[in-house]
Amino acid sequence: MAADAPKVTYAKQCKSLTAAKKVLPHIASVHSQVLQQVLQQLEKAFISMWEQDHGFPRFKKPGRMRSFVFPQFKECPVDRAFINLPKLGRVKCVFHRPIPDGFIVKQVRVVRKASGWYVMLTLECEACVPDALPHGHPIGIDVGLDTFVATSEGELIDRPRFFVESQHKLKLLNRDVSRKQLGSKNQQKARHKVARFYEGIGNKRKEFHISVAHHLCDNAGMVFAEELNLKGLAQGMLGKHCLDAGWGQFLSILGWVSWKRGVYFAKVDARGTSQYCPECDTHTPKDLSVRVHSCPECGYQTNRDVASGQLVRNRGLAAVGQIVKKSVEQGEETKPALKQKILEVTPRSPRYTALGG
Numbered sequence: 261m262a263a264d265a266p267k268v269t270y271a272k273q274c275k276s277l278t279a280a281k282k283v284l285p286h287i288a289s290v291h292s293q294v295l296q297q298v299l300q301q302l303e304k305a306f307i308s309m310w311e312q313d314h315g316f317p318r319f320k321k322p323g324r325m326r327s328f329v330f331p332q333f334k335e336c337p338v339d340r341a342f343i344n345l346p347k348l349g350r351v352k353c354v355f356h357r358p359i360p361d362g363f364i365v366k367q368v369r370v371v372r373k374a375s376g377w378y379v380m381l382t383l384e385c386e387a388c389v390p391d392a393l394p395h396g397h398p399i400g401i402d403v404g405l406d407t408f409v410a411t412s413e414g415e416l417i418d419r420p421r422f423f424v425e426s427q428h429k430l431k432l433l434n435r436d437v438s439r440k441q442l443g444s445k446n447q448q449k450a451r452h453k454v455a456r457f458y459e460g461i462g463n464k465r466k467e468f469h470i471s472v473a474h475h476l477c478d479n480a481g482m483v484f485a486e487e488l489n490l491k492g493l494a495q496g497m498l499g500k501h502c503l504d505a506g507w508g509q510f511l512s513i514l515g516w517v518s519w520k521r522g523v524y525f526a527k528v529d530a531r532g533t534s535q536y537c538p539e540c541d542t543h544t545p546k547d548l549s550v551r552v553h554s555c556p557e558c559g560y561q562t563n564r565d566v567a568s569g570q571l572v573r574n575r576g577l578a579a580v581g582q583i584v585k586k587s588v589e590q591g592e593e594t595k596p597a598l599k600q601k602i603l604e605v606t607p608r609s610p611r612y613t614a615l616g617g
């Protein structure tokens with residue numbers, strides 16, 4: 261493409277799509293809105309190239325895209341154990357839970373995972389759900405590598421080593437792949453085994469995150485966490501371990517779970533949470549090897565991560581003080597209509613259940 265060529269826009273692409281359908285009949289065999297959604301994705305890639313200096317959108321090989329979306333439905337596509345998809349027809353599914361009353365299906369995304377094909381339904385309900393206001397018992401959490409989560413209550417939750425522990429098995433599986441003939445059926449099978457294994461690790465991690473999030477919400481009215489620089493951490497020396505812990509996913513799950521349970525959730529500045537005393541705010545510098553917080557001023561002694569959690573709680577409470585003042589001044593705000601992905605069904609493997617929750 262020439263440097264001074266006119267910019268490719270979504271509208272132009274749609275026109276070329278219509279033209280292309282006449283020449284290439286296999287394109288016409290796909291539902292038109294599905295194709296348009298792909299163009300929208302491409303448009304996004306172009307825009308981020310122009311505006312955020314990202315690279316030129318990559319050409320996609322067959323098999324690169326893992327999902328596609330049906331963006332609109334006139335009537336509910338779900339019919340007992342079947343789902344009606346345009347151009348694909350009636351597909352048998354295993355539903356993990358019924359669609360709740362009052363919700364309508366807005367979108368259906370078909371996802372391919374190593375363990376099979378899944379359908380993700382986006383449901384919508386006309387309802388105003390106010391954000392949880394700060395109330396009740398506050399908890400501060402410190403996420404770390406030593407212990408996954410340390411709470412200001414003194415509770416320490418261990419970090420399961422999902423990926424790091426499976427590396428031996430992965431090595432064996434990958435060796436199988438390398439011993440098969442390139443491009444052969446047997447190599448494909450071996451590759452598939454690796455992919456299944458990775459998916460299993462991801463599922464276990466997610467389930468752990470969800471259960472920890474619920475556990476934290478059990479005894480709290482407010483949960484505070486640190487704002488982490490995840491990219492920086494992942495590139496660091498302990499990057500593998502940081503990614504294995506999956507803090508980013510955990511914090512976003514925690515956000516959703518606490519919203520669902522009516523618990524107030526907020527992030528606070530993470531800088532120096534281990535360098536001050538939570539009781540008297542004295543500066544108590546310590547490097548990573550020091551595992552105990554011991555204050556020379558007030559004599560307060562506790563686990564290092566617990567102390568960080570308590571400091572996070574203190575910072576959160578200070579910030580909440582300001583928010584409460586503001587919301588009283590401005591009057592309460594309500595959230596727009598609830599939009600949430602809450603259903604995931606699969607046509608193949610009924611064993612797979614834990615998502616969303």
Ligand SMILES: [Zn+2]
Nearest residue numbers: 537540555558
């Ligand atoms: Zn102190």
